[in-house]
Amino acid sequence: MFYRKKLLPHPVGAGIIFGQFFPGDSMFDITTYAQQAQALIDAGRFLYAQGWSTATSSNYSARIDESHIAITVSGRHKGQLSAGDIMVVDLDGRPVQCQTRPSAETLLHTELYRLFPETGAVLHTHSLGVTVLTMHLKGQDAVVFEGYELQKALTGQTTHEAAVPVRIFDNTQDIPELAAESRDWLAAHPDVPAYFIRGHGLYTWAKDMATCLRHVEALEFLVNCELERIRMER
């Protein structure tokens, strides 16, 4: 108790004594945290190299357990992430055992982990292709991919013949409002693991980081196909 009082700055956190977490409401497994932090660092190197997370944009997260996620700290360069750029938040988006500020969009991540408990990773990127296509489609509230073989890279999609609607939400700085808006749409379309924000970027989620990265790659390919078609039809 003495150590808890001395080391713990607030009553709900867990703490480390001699390298071990003592019981508390916010206890999480530090080995799983380290593995997930490394997965985020590796994802950042890849996504930045593709040009999809330019100028400190984007945020990534990975689940540690049923009530904690590892997430990138706001404003960090995604091609140069290190362990100090990854923090832990609970499913309300509150920092756990750290003083750093999570991304303003943390609520959009926690929303997905809450809605879809099987989610193990969420990636949000800001690519040129998604930005341009969603701006071009002003007035349209979804991109419907149909007939593309690569649609099958999205979890739950088994045929190129399906029409896969990916919702476009208008960009806003009011993240709680966007979280509420996305909640309603996602509840009605649980089979499409992605959405776009106009002039901004994409969100996608999956059971693990490898699958989530596959989603990002597939969506970027599909978006570029649509852009090429628009150019050719001019």
Ligand SMILES: [Zn+2]
């Ligand atoms: Zn963003």
